[in-house]
Amino acid sequence: MATAIPLGVLATHLDAVVEGDSAVCIDGVGTLEAAGAGQLSFLANPRYRRQLAACRAAAVLMRPDTECPADFAGARLRVADPYLAFARASRLLHPLPPLESGIHPSAIVDASAIIDRLAQVGPHAVVGAGARIGPGVAIGAGCVVGGGVSIGAGTRLHPRVVVYDGCVIGAHCILHSGAVIGADGFGLAWTGERWEHIPQTGRVVIGDHVDVGANTTIDRGALEDTVIADGVKLDNQIQIGHNCVLGEHTAVAGCVGIAGSTRIGPRCRIGGAAMISGHLEIAGGSEIAGGTAITRSIGEAGVYASVFPFMPFAQWRRNAAQLRHLDDLSRRLRALEQGVGAAGVADVSPSEPSESA
Amino acid sequence: MATAIPLGVLATHLDAVVEGDSAVCIDGVGTLEAAGAGQLSFLANPRYRRQLAACRAAAVLMRPDTECPADFAGARLRVADPYLAFARASRLLHPLPPLESGIHPSAIVDASAIIDRLAQVGPHAVVGAGARIGPGVAIGAGCVVGGGVSIGAGTRLHPRVVVYDGCVIGAHCILHSGAVIGADGFGLAWTGERWEHIPQTGRVVIGDHVDVGANTTIDRGALEDTVIADGVKLDNQIQIGHNCVLGEHTAVAGCVGIAGSTRIGPRCRIGGAAMISGHLEIAGGSEIAGGTAITRSIGEAGVYASVFPFMPFAQWRRNAAQLRHLDDLSRRLRALEQGVGAAGVADVSPSEPSESA
């Protein structure tokens, strides 16, 4: 499904310098190992340079200073950031399929919804009263777009996305299947005997160029809005609680949970399966390692981590058992340092190493 | 979309005492910072009392003994539990939109299903043979309700919920989009060469006043039923394995996983992203901190936690490396206490601090 583009033309688009035959036609992309005739590859990490020798790609993107082995028969595209250039080349070679604008006869669109004539509404989609769907928008099969929802130009909803009433989605976003935007936040008051509901009267407001992964959920605000700023990228199966604010160009990997009312600054990078508690402030530019539990605000950008290192089960069991006594261990060590010795800490019962964790 | 209610009428509903103009009309809710004319706010935590001075809300719910700054121009609603009163006021001001009862012409409803004439079945919904849908039930767009399913009065399924055959859902529940009720539990037997399926012949039985969040999944039982008791509140992206039993009014925050056959008592509070192993018993009233891994039964109510504290990456790396040697460290400390010294523990190889974690 790729377009064919002469290497010279591609180079112009990428601000790259061709070393080799700029007339060769490129019609696809591939890894250094798998790319064949007509395909473009890239070398971003110099560590993989030796793979060039056996590489059969028609052309390879690489840095201006990368030494290229003589065995490599293809063209070299010299460029400052080969990975970024590859991303761009790949988009040129694999453009999104054109929209077939119009409303599928099986879609149920409320008469008061305003659907741009250049938008596409897929089979079995449902669009509620007063929704506004911009030009170039694609509403995939089986999507449900609630009343009063606004979706900006060029945004694509893959099949079976749900957007609850009143939410706002900007332009040029991509929402993958199963995403749920604007369900009620987990707002409850305890009576002493049971939980009572608190209506969630805020919205979800999503900026431009935002990606939302498959089965990711973003709750509507309780009173104010939940806000996802321009350029935010969310992977699959992320949960974002009510009233969260995510700053511009923050990227969040899969399976992350962000509890309610937490504000995350711009340009953060949050690793997969991280868990972020509610009502925190995370400084812009922070990096959080995968699996890390963030339980307090982060005032200063930096790299943070909290994962227990994995080890063979028997070793883990012995070490983890000691964790229950780490505070005791610390006190006992201090007592020794102060010359008190074991006799002085008789109230401390050291654990048996065999204790189960 | 809010109703307007005179403050005096609201006060009667809330068992509150008005200090100020009880004729003012309230038509919305807001935070102390954002609420404006005609809006109601609340002060639950005395820490935020100073915000009252600049608050422009028409009225604020507060405790009888809360000192209110003279600068606050609005009315005061004195009430024992301002947060709970706020929840109730908000429900009065934001009632659920009325149901448009009837079956949408695009819905596919089996001839043998019994749909109460006061129920609503939305566009593109599917209802299977022998299903029984009570009065005031809303089946949202694109929902699939299996054969023999029973749904009690007043329960609302948001768009695209799936309920598998034979499951039972009580009255006045709310199920959010993407929830899947009654998929097969993960029941497998190993032949020595491959996995074989075990039919999951139980159901999911959900009580009354239960909430199920977006993309939450509850598996049907293997032989017995999976049971969610009255008043349980489940947030988004929770996974509940086959044969689990959750007791009355237990609340579970987002991203929690509960493995099969675990029984959780009533009135527990389980923090986000907690992981609970299978075949456990958790005492009623237990509180489990977010991100905690529960690997053994809990016999006594209490607050439990297990999260590794987060820290800057370099610090984490040094400390985590030592975790592999914690048991050794404990033995060496004991040897010192007993006057043996390092010579006596020569078999122990202390780790290098620079070791990667």
Add this chain to the structure above:
Amino acid sequence: MATAIPLGVLATHLDAVVEGDSAVCIDGVGTLEAAGAGQLSFLANPRYRRQLAACRAAAVLMRPDTECPADFAGARLRVADPYLAFARASRLLHPLPPLESGIHPSAIVDASAIIDRLAQVGPHAVVGAGARIGPGVAIGAGCVVGGGVSIGAGTRLHPRVVVYDGCVIGAHCILHSGAVIGADGFGLAWTGERWEHIPQTGRVVIGDHVDVGANTTIDRGALEDTVIADGVKLDNQIQIGHNCVLGEHTAVAGCVGIAGSTRIGPRCRIGGAAMISGHLEIAGGSEIAGGTAITRSIGEAGVYASVFPFMPFAQWRRNAAQLRHLDDLSRRLRALEQGVGAAGVADVSPSEPSESA
């Protein structure tokens, strides 16, 4: 909905020896505690042998050498692996409901799709151009099957599964509701100011006899394919990143996240909520405990774990606080062993036990 089968016939299918009345008809399965007349149960773990005395099942599967109390009035089915035999008996007694082959009139099937005449396409399902659906396949209500997708014989998609364009699903698979196969991987390049998309030009290729749980997501490959080999069993809410390869008969429990480009060998068992980083190699036959974070490759099969043991909150807080100082603690201990004492490590500031974690 169960079939009735005489015990003798069942025994033949299971390679079991009947002790008792082989003419009794079995029409269901149950636990030792709950099974009644006409029902079959099993005793796999000898620990539960005492439950036999009160068991009212018509027959119980047990090992040849299990002593059966005289109080048990039912028949005994002697078999080498009672649990596996139970799985098979249960499948015989609870066969899948027969397919009603044909395309529901409300389904939208592209004219170029090839649907076997023994396949079933449910209400409101959508099948794209050039898709090939094999015999005995069931496409549940509201599923969306993209263009060019191929689905092998006997595979069942429960309601509301999405399969993106070009993906391949083998024979005799089961995909549960809400599963999303082939959404874009999280492929981004940073420009220095914002993220740019990298088209995901690979597919998802799923083998035969694979199960995919409810709301599980499997991303398509970036350049190569994401591959799920024959016999893999995936529970609910699992996320599998682009370019992952899962080997034959590997089983993954719920809520696991596997980041991109990780290769997991055959016959692994991965516990619930485990998190596996990207670009790793996990040796075949590895077992990973629930909740474990795998951050490095595993070269050798074994059992691995990493969970912080849970404890009462106050105890956790004290111990967790010390974790920030574990490396210091280790250095101080070594200093003591070397006879230096506290004076020699004056640069180390021991933490206060009361420090918050």
